Amino acid sequence: MSTFEYVLHGLGTAMQWHNVVFVFFGVLIGTVVGVLPGIGPMSGVALLIPITATMTAGLGAEEAATSSIILLAGVYYGAMYGGSTTSILLNTPGESSSVVTTLDGYQMAKQGRAGAALAISAIGSFAAGIISLIGLIFLARPLSAVAIKFGPAEYFSLMVLGLLAISGLAGKSMVKALIMTAFGLLLATIGIDNVSGVERFTFGVPELYQGLEFLTVAVGMFAVGEVFKTILHREGNDGELAKINRILPTKQDLKDSAAPIARGSVLGFFIGLLPGAGAILASFFAYIVEKKISKNPEKFGKGAIEGVASPESANNAASGGAMIPLLTLGIPSSGTTAILMGAFIMYNVQPGPLLFQDHPALAWGVIASMFVGNLMLLILNMPLVKIFAKVIETPTKYLIPLIIVFSVFGVYAVQYSIFDLLLIMGCGLVGYFLSKNDYPLAPLVLGLILGPMMENNMRRALTISNGDFMIFLQKPISLAFLIIGLLWITVPLILKMRGKNVLVNEEG
């Protein structure tokens, strides 16, 4: 079958009525998650996993996985839309990738052009979603065809590259990021070793035989940790909400933002492909590029529509781009895609090169649903933006305890264990202290998810080579991955030593 036929099949799956409902709820909840302070896309997706698991209980295994992933992916890119609303109306980004949007978006709102800014960010996000989708369609099969030839050594090195890339760009200190990565990988070794069957680091505690569940750790670290931070720092939405007058952008607005949207989308897509460089870097780069090529850069920061159009397109395109390494290589490149990968694994579906062969309906269904979801977001966001803006006014007083309840409910519904519930509280506490002191949490969760795969591939490779570690250097592709990984962490280090400013990804 040609790619076109696969896409049509995928569209068939995506247009089944229950999947349309799922994508609708996904993008709707995603938008709300993006708007609400205190929950980002990562905690939003993690919190929804158990709920989707129950909602799809009546479907067959593959159908259930398809519908769940469709909903969860919808939450992911929906949150990218929602994040801009608070940036523009309140000068407070709903999630980290909308930080740049505050620069010009809020200025526009102050000038009475909030409606135009919101509309342009919705249109930009839609265009970006479509562009990244086209990229996804064309790159998915060739990439997975290459990846299918990888042996265990290549896979292991690819995962090392992924983790190094995330650590190289995450947070302010690389040492801290590497510590978090190693810690995450170590946590993944707890439990019964699935090759030899011996128990490791369980200390006889039966709850630990299964290992630490990624969902528990992710919900604890991200959702509960964020809640603890809000309580301790007395954070809330005290700012004044800007008024929305006219929603439709003028012709001049559209003309001014068409090129920035196109540039932002393409740039964002390619940055999204890179492991570690998430939506936040994409939006920063897009903003900088726009400012560089603008004829009058002095208007940036004072309400330039280009300063909203380009980064907003870029962060959405990046979330589409980030799906590629996840679907084709089985390597998540950001915190949110790591959690999505956890959801795949929960459904016994292994993302990676074989995904398109073994589960074509799932893979193409999810891709096609992103088109449907983006269209829904555009339709939803243009007329309903005023209603979404109201969501911002949800009092923190009610929101905070409710998020804790959702975390408890979500984890209990999947794990049925008090141990896991107590673990989320512990993880929340640890997560709060770590993130407050600039220890990035995304590498930890990523390590927890990649750990078992990485170890299996390492041991398989070493078994082939009779225990000789040189196998990782003797295979050319594996060597190339390791060299790129090494460069990824050494180049920023050298640049920093020379006194240059290095952009870091602060997502999670």
Added chain:
Amino acid sequence: MNTTFDRYAGIVFFAIGIAFVIGSLGISTSAYGSNVGANIFPMILGSFLSLMSVRLIYETFRKQRAEKSKEQLDYKRFGIIFAAAVLYAFFIEDIGFVISTFLFLMIGFQTMQRGKVWVSLLIAAGFSYGVYYLYVHVLDGSLPGFPAWLGGA
């Protein structure tokens, strides 16, 4: 940068790394059909973690103590909510989802901001029963119901 926190975190991570290395020494060194055992991966990572921790501790000594901006943290509110959350997690199976959630929400709402008891009562009751009803009766999920002494299962 909070150097004190980093120093202690470095020590803790160092200890964790060493503990994993020592722990992996006790794991069998080879598995059936393979000469690579379950001990190699945690051993390498444990050593790497302790090495990085040493580097972190070293950095905290090299860097000058940064000016600390004293921020007043709301320990009291946090303490109450955290304790309530732990108790909530601990007793959820004994007293059931609806009652424990209701109690936790009431404490949470009132701790976050006192007053409007009726509104809190209404939201807490509506939410705890609403979620239970939706999840258990509509979606066929499973949650601890009402305790036996209340006639529940």
